[in-house]
Amino acid sequence: MAKESILKCSKCHVPLEEMEVTFCYLERQFRHKVPRCPKCGQVYIPEELARGRMAEVEKLLEDK
């Protein structure tokens, strides 16, 4: 959270908060908490998440 806490939404100029987001891949939906702008709702996915857990879940779903 170190990096996300210093990030601000370019539009709303507010810090991000961990909030639920719906993700969809290969016709499967699920929810997960990621940093979001509480005001406009835009979502930030850090590289560690994209390359780490997210890639693992993508692989799992591709194998289903």
Add this chain to the structure above:
Amino acid sequence: MTEDIANIAPYLAQFKHCLQNEPPFCMSACPLDLKVYDFIDRIRENRFNAAYKQWRNAAGFPFIAARLCSGLCSAACPLGGTEAGEPVRMNDLERAVCHLATKTEPTDYNLPQKPQRIAIIGAGLAGMAAALRLATKRYQVTVYEKASRPGGTLYELMEENVFQDDFALQTKHLAITYRFDTEITSVSDLADDSSGEPFDAIFAATGRGGASFGIDPADPAPCRMEGETGLFLGGSLTAEDKMHALGSGLAIATAIDNFLMTRNLRYPVPRQSYIQIDEASLHTLPAVVPTGDNGLYTKEEAAEEAARCIKCQCNGCQLHDDLLRYLHKTPTRLRDEIDATCVEGTADIKGSPAKRSINMYQPAGLFREICPVQIDMDALIQAARFRIHKIGKMPWAFHEFFLKDMAFTNSAQAALCRKAPGENGDAPYAFFPGCQLGASAPALVTDTYRYLLQKEPQTGLLLHCCGVPAKWAGEAARWQETLDTIRTQWIKLGRPTLLMACPTCMKTFSESLPEIPTTFVYDFMAARGIEKPAACPDETMCIFDPCATRAGDTVRTSVRRLCRDLALPLEPLAEHERHTACCSYGGQGSLADPNYTRAVIRQRMEESDHPYITYCINCRDAFISQGKEARHILDLLFGHSPGLSTVTERRANRTRLKEVLLKEFWKESAAAESGSAEHPAIRLEMDETVRQKISSEHLLEEEVAQVIAFCERTKRSFYDAEKDSCCGCRKLGHLTCWVEYRPLAASGSYEVLNVYTHRMEIQLEVVWNGKRVDPEVQ
């Protein structure tokens, strides 16, 4: 058409002949059907009691069999087939097991008596073995023997105590009724003398030349129904030697058991081994000589001898096919997984286990070549790809990049179909370089076309993709569409012979466009000759034949001739020439599993330390990507040094190639031909690491610019005050691309700091905090 090509059933049916579970040579040769693998394993693990138990279960009378065994298994052992090799000394192992086992007492099973009665005529070895096996199953067994003692001709072969002790030991817990001094001359009125009931089955083991009760012993299945009774002949009456007689007695006991349960009269048939083993599995370790008491093995010696067994099985595909080896899977396992994957619908628990492996597989033609029964794995995988695409199971991520790449190659920006400059008549030849040569090395296309025009001024040009990416992606309609376009353009050129540079295009054409005559451009060059370039390496190199060519193809000879003309010292890649495997590119599996792709390239690289010469640009690029020095034959012929281009450069190369060709040969500008306009992209700056990362993410720099432009326009980004940079994302097709960037006020351009992607889609709410979310964002 679509229905047929997505049908995997005919290819699955080929697996009926798969020899994966066929018995090895020794097991087929053994009259006792001993499971040699397990027997050997137990000895190797010093489990002599377990090995003895298995030997006893197979032989019935283990001590007699160890004395009689003539080593038919050793005679069949392929280790003895090599000049310096020696077969595994199975008979010595059998004898050692009998000697070294400490628990030789038979098991007394507590089973209920069965009502069926069985008569066995003859108390020789086969009769006694059948009696033993049937009595163990608790049938009511009566043995008739004309002599006054059991053993038959065993008296002539060994000391009486050996076989009488074994008979007594193995039958000690069994109830067998013996009728000695009773000769049976007819089976029609044979009945149980205690109950007067007829027997349910009779086994006649009357010895060589003994009574056969009207059945010809030479009949391949000497058995028949005698009223309600099943009558079987066996033992020395039908077998060639004592060991086969023993095996026959044991096998007929099993056949009688089956007959009594199913009423099917089936005579046991010996199994034959059709497996083929790879020569690489053979070794020449000398056999261990027994030094223990009575010429028997000690425990250590037995274990050492057992360890020499190579456990023959039909495993050529598992040794040579990259995918099976990488996944540690047997061919039938892969078949089952493909079968399950091709079923419509999904399940949450591993419903489609082969989705990834279907897309990793390289259709190199090697599997069918290696397989003794020619199972066509390439065709099965291809049908499976069509099938899973059709039923909506193909993950878009595995092929989207390649399909986009193909679409661009075939677009007006890169494709070209022209008769030779200044020619209007039908072209006798047209050059078809394929889609990747122009992307990787556009100068090779230009130089080759210039050469061809010198030799054949009427040579036309066709820049197009052969459509194989659509085929590999399982997109049947798109593939057919591409083939149709090529056919139309070929007709437009006047039905020329296409001069092919890419072996995969060549394979696609010969399989799917057989009406189009083709020849390799390398055959043409070898026949017409080519001037030696000023700079030509003189180091020893190896020709790496692409997997779309096979041993015996003319092009292999042509490429070697071209190398010889360049006076290049060559060293053969003997194994690769015999069993030509893929460099990793075939089937475009790199997005399905990049680690597998790298492992395959490394394996191919390690076949020789010398640099490789290839005549497939994908092989060349695969090797260079992993640090192996490799040249395309055209690099050598035209004196070029190879380099690796990024995804962005490859696309630019294609556009530029068209411009250069039109300008040099037709004196035209490309804009007029393609009608393309410059896109209003923003300018980017980045260091080499980021440039390579964009390429490794299979992204174009133009796409990165689109993401930044979108973030700037919509303010959909995040500001990092510490780094003074922004970060935002946009969906590109299915993929979501994140870019960290910094606006450079001075130049008006943007510095790209980092790029990453994910396949998962972020689903933003339509309404957030009471406001509608900008639809552009989604």
